[in-house]
Amino acid sequence: MMLDRPVLVSGRSSRNGSPLRPPYSSTSSTSQTDIPDDMHPVIHAGRVAVITGGASGIGAAAALELAKLGLKIAIADVNPSALEDVGKQVAAIAGDSNVLVIPTDVSVLEQVVQLKDKVYEHWGEVAVLMNNAGIGPKGTSWDGIENWKKVFDVNLFGIVNVQQTFVPLMIHQENQSMIINTGSKQGITNPPGNAAYNASKAAVKSLTEGLAYELRERPQPNVTAHLFIPGWTHTGLTGASSFSKPPGAWSAEETVLYMLDKVRAGDFYILCPDNETRRELDQLRIMWSADDIVQGRPALSRWHKDYKALFEEFIANGLAGL
Numbered sequence: 001m002m003l004d005r006p007v008l009v010s011g012r013s014s015r016n017g018s019p020l021r022p023p024y025s026s027t028s029s030t031s032q033t034d035i036p037d038d039m040h041p042v043i044h045a046g047r048v049a050v051i052t053g054g055a056s057g058i059g060a061a062a063a064l065e066l067a068k069l070g071l072k073i074a075i076a077d078v079n080p081s082a083l084e085d086v087g088k089q090v091a092a093i094a095g096d097s098n099v100l101v102i103p104t105d106v107s108v109l110e111q112v113v114q115l116k117d118k119v120y121e122h123w124g125e126v127a128v129l130m131n132n133a134g135i136g137p138k139g140t141s142w143d144g145i146e147n148w149k150k151v152f153d154v155n156l157f158g159i160v161n162v163q164q165t166f167v168p169l170m171i172h173q174e175n176q177s178m179i180i181n182t183g184s185k186q187g188i189t190n191p192p193g194n195a196a197y198n199a200s201k202a203a204v205k206s207l208t209e210g211l212a213y214e215l216r217e218r219p220q221p222n223v224t225a226h227l228f229i230p231g232w233t234h235t236g237l238t239g240a241s242s243f244s245k246p247p248g249a250w251s252a253e254e255t256v257l258y259m260l261d262k263v264r265a266g267d268f269y270i271l272c273p274d275n276e277t278r279r280e281l282d283q284l285r286i287m288w289s290a291d292d293i294v295q296g297r298p299a300l301s302r303w304h305k306d307y308k309a310l311f312e313e314f315i316a317n318g319l320a321g322l
Contacts, residue, residue: 040264041176045070048123050115052106052162053133055082057235058182060089061252062130065260067094071128074119076104078133106133106158112165125173129166131159132182132228139196148196155200159207170223171215178263179215179225181208185271185282188229189289192303212268226263230255231274231282248276284318 049066053059054075063073067090075090077083080103087101100122104115119126135154139147159181170177186194187201205227212225233255234245245251250258255272262270273279285302288311292301301307 042127042178043069043071043260043264046072047127047175048072048074048119048125049128049130050074050076050119050126050166051128051130051132052076052104052158053182055079055086058230058233058252058255059130059132060086061256062132062259063090064093065253065256066128067098070094072098072100072123074100074102074115074123076102076106076115076133078103078105106131106161107153109161109165112161116165116169120169125175125177126166126170127175127177128180129162129170129177130180130182130228131162132180133158134182136194136197138194141195144196151196151200152203155197156203156207159204163207163211167211167223171218173222176222176224179211179223180228180259180263181211181225182228182230183208185229185231189285189302190300192300224266224268226268226270228259228270229272230259231272231277233272233274248274250274280319280322281315284315287318288314 043066049063049071051059051063051066051073054063055077056079059075059077063075063086067073071094073090073094075083075086083101083103087099091099100118102115102118104111106112133154135151137147137150138144139151163179167179170179181204183204184197184201186198187203187205190198190202208225208227212227215221215223215225232246232249233252234249235252250272255274258272259270271279271282273282288302289300291297292299297307298304302311
């Protein structure tokens with residue numbers, strides 16, 4: 001149910017957050033990257049971050065980096081033991097009183113509501129809401145129906161559950177806040193191999209774009225949305241448990257630090273590079289994919305034998321012009 005007013009929990013309201021900070025814009029401005037950490041309206045000491053998928057990979061790295069900046073951290077995940085381990089690492093930085101470890105399955109709305117209740121009961125506000133929980137079991141276009149359901153329940157409806165639960169409170173907070181949804185390049189360029197994962201992340205892109213529009217159209221917009229699009233990152237989802245980090249991949253920490261710089265600048269699309277793929281190459285790949293529609297090419301023409309040479313020429317010319 002959508003709430004029209006913030007809920008008061010244990011005598012606290014969302015006004016128990018940090019003092020108001022200088023305003024910031026939802027549009028990118030390179031000058032904003034020079035804002036000191038302690039002056040940013042959202043990412044600074046004393047504010048509260050909630051991170052789903054916080055037991056490993058990017059979620060754990062985000063918890064640690066935000067703790068270093070002085071934020072209070074609530075981490076949620078379906079893996080209680082791994083979550084407890086990350087909680088101890090965060091507590092070593094932020095102190096036990098500034099960490100909440102809350103086992104949560106984001107695909108279950110009731111558990112997300114319990115997560116929200118515990119965070120607001122303890123701290124009365126949320127400054128950074130990071131929807132990072134995600135899974136990647138394979139589902140092709142006509143096989144793996146159970147995996148399709150699992151992937152969409154977590155990757156898409158997990159974010160829907162969190163947004164529907166937290167946003168009605170966040171928009172009534174006095175202090176500014178932000179929502180960061182973790183998408184994927186696979187949800188934009190749609191490479192063959194895992195249609196279920198690609199489709200779920202394409203839906204996350206659409207969902208987050210809609211969220212950003214709805215938030216900025218409010219009479220007094222005080223919450224921004226950001227689509228976080230990692231590059232090749234060495235995490236459990238990409239096989240970190242099986243082999244050491246390849247030279248081409250970024251660590252989760254590198255990806256998170258890049259993301260934090262971009263949300264400080266107010267960027268909506270946070271398209272991360274890595275050691276193998278420059279941002280310019282990502283941009284050209286995205287342009288080619290979008291142009292499939294405009295040019296009337298076959299679906300996923302980048303991987304079509306009749307268009308392979310044309311795609312390679314397009315990329316070479318694009319990079320040569322930089």
